[in-house]
Amino acid sequence: MAGVVGYQELRRPAAFALRTLAVAACYFAAARLGLLCRLTAQSAVFTPVYPSTGVALACLLVFGLGCWPGISLGAFFLVLSLGPPGPDVVGIMVGNTAGPVCACVLLRRVGFRTDLGRLRDGVALVFLGALAAMLISSTVGVVSLLLAGKLAAPHFWSTWLAWWVGDAMGVLLVTPVLLVLWEARRPPSAVRWKEALALAVVTVVLVTAATHSTMSALFLVYPVVIWAALRFRLPGAMLCALFASVMAAIAARDGVGAFARLSPVQVMLKLQLFNGSLALTALLLSAVITEQHHTRRSVEEACKELAEVLEHLTAHGSPAGRAPARAQPRRERGAR
Known part of the structure; x- marks a missing residue:
């Protein structure tokens, strides 16, 4: 029994580490795919759909809030792949993690179901998961770039808008697809x-x-x-x-x-x-x-x-219903 308990205790950290690495790998791969279609507007580079946000929210809804280290790790590897890290890397990691985590918490508070079988689930995903929660990731990320000197003040709002819309589109387009694939049974x-x-x-x-x-x-x-x-x-x-x-x-x-x-x-x-x-x-x-x-x-x-x-x-009530009808004439003849 002690050996079984010890094996289970060793198995839990290993499973957590594997899950964290898997979430980080999925986040990083989705981000690199999204950057293939990046655009530039007023010196702001943005992705029309940032799929990593949708991947992060889907992982949180399916596996629980405990997988947030994988999101942070994936965001860290993404920043490293784009160039030498600076003081803004911490802010980007915090923003990219806090946005999906906040979306997951808000959706759970309103009774969100991952099968998206109700209209209220779709409305909650749109307004709470995408439009509201992604304000956190875009604001924290753009402010980090501004404080690090990598973004000029006149381009703040254009960059913020592009970041927010890209994250929101990732939730609206990618998260439902992943949830549907997870719920598929036959x-x-x-x-x-x-x-x-x-x-x-x-x-x-x-x-x-x-x-x-x-x-x-x-x-x-x-x-x-x-x-x-x-x-x-x-x-x-x-x-x-x-x-x-x-x-x-x-x-x-x-x-x-x-x-x-x-x-x-x-x-x-x-x-x-x-x-x-x-x-x-x-x-x-x-x-x-x-x-x-x-x-x-x-x-x-x-x-x-x-x-x-x-x-x-009907099957059990019809004999009892016919019995009084047959007994009534007999009582009448006896009375005569």
């Missing part, structure tokens, strides 16, 4: 796979054409997202939205299609407005559809149970 049927393949082909063709066309046809993306939300609910809608956001970021980086002949500030505003409206549409619409599906299934199950109860009462 693959769809063969018929659903055919429709999913058709949806994927249409999405790739239509989104590529919409983002790279000079006709500014970004609105063509929304019918695909609506189709995905109606048929595949949250997984399909968020995957389509994430792909469309990535393709739009690539077009904005290259200055082609809907983002051609625009100033850097106009590119940033147009891209972020598109990403924000697309993420809100996909998340909230799929949440409403999922909630209606759950409600309809609950009503069907209740009706089925009620029918079984009525059938049971």
Whole structure:
């Protein structure tokens, strides 16, 4: 027994270390992917979607608040990969960790469920997890750059806005996808796979054409997202939205299609407005559809149970109900 207890005590630190390293690796890899589509506006380098924030929040919601050291470690390695570390590295680490941790705490306080099966879960993720909590990471990070002398005061607000929007988009686009993949239990049927393949082909063709066309046809993306939300609910809608956001970021980086002949500030505003409206549409619409599906299934199950109860009462109550009808004429004949 003592050997088993000692093994378990040794196993806990090892599991914690492995989990911390895994979270740090995922955070670092997601950040490097996000930096591939970085843009510049008024001397501010920003990523339209910072996926590391979404990865961090998903890890906190799934594994608990105890995985926050992995987020800090991943942020530290990211700063080291971008250049020699300075006094701002501590502030960036604190901000990048405090934002997702605050988002996780706020979501848990309102009873957030990771399956995103209710409209209130989608609304909470938008306003508490993305828009409110990411104010912490952007403010702490930009103030750290300003105090370290790496950012000029006139560029404070443009950098702050780009940082905040990038973190918020990471939560809106990446966190739901990771939560859906974590909650997935069984693959769809063969018929659903055919429709999913058709949806994927249409999405790739239509989104590529919409983002790279000079006709500014970004609105063509929304019918695909609506189709995905109606048929595949949250997984399909968020995957389509994430792909469309990535393709739009690539077009904005290259200055082609809907983002051609625009100033850097106009590119940033147009891209972020598109990403924000697309993420809100996909998340909230799929949440409403999922909630209606759950409600309809609950009503069907209740009706089925009620029918079984009525059938049971009818089967056991009919003999007793017929007995008095047969006994009544006999009593009347005896009285005569």
